[in-house]
Amino acid sequence: MTQVAVVAPKALWYLTRATGAVTLLLLSAAVVLGVLTSVQWASPTWPKFVVAWLHRNVSLVVLVFLAVHVATAVIDGFVPLRWIDAIIPFSAGYRPLWVGLGAVALDLLLAIVVTSLIRVRLGYRSWRLVHWTAYACWPIAAVHSVGTGSDAWRVWMLVVDAVAAVPVLSAAVWRVTTRSLGPVAAAGARG
Ligand code: HEM
16 A cells, blocks of 8 residues: 555656656657648658648647646646646746746647637638747747756657757758748648
């Protein structure tokens, strides 16, 4: 019984860390797929609608892993974190700056997803303005990870960081050097 009591909270904390790493990787995949969608990239095996579908669904899976990341951190109770700290930046009693950056990333993600769901009513320009913050969301989440993660300087986490960062940086460079394709591309982004 005592063993369960000791192991269970530990398991939650491990889950916080594991889901943090997976969320970062998935966020990178969502950003790269978003760039591919906006430049209307396609190949015989990856038609445009598949890329757009993947972009939308990987983004939704990011939210699922992020929810588990936050829930396990709060429920675990190992550090003083409240649910509200995940939404209101810099309000946490635990590493307020670094956890606060995680909250900023979460708020940006929520804004991106909500505006995408109501895009038809919102209009293309407003939707796109919010969607551009996805580029800020990624580095903010990455800084949160390095600042607060217990594993930040472990080799496996550095590998995760590199696997997450290289494609995003390459895609961002490609995006700024590639002509914008306007609303048609955005229609693909909605999938
Ligand atoms: C898009 C948003 C987020 C991403 C991509 C993300 C990702 C990560 C990553 C990769 C780590 C490092 C894990 C490790 O070193 O093993 C981490 C740590 C952590 N995150 Fe997040 N996170 C996000 C948002 C949040 C939010 C909103 C909270 C608020 C509760 C939060 C709470 C924590 C805590 C408490 C840790 C420290 C875990 C430890 O000490 O290892 N994160 N996060």
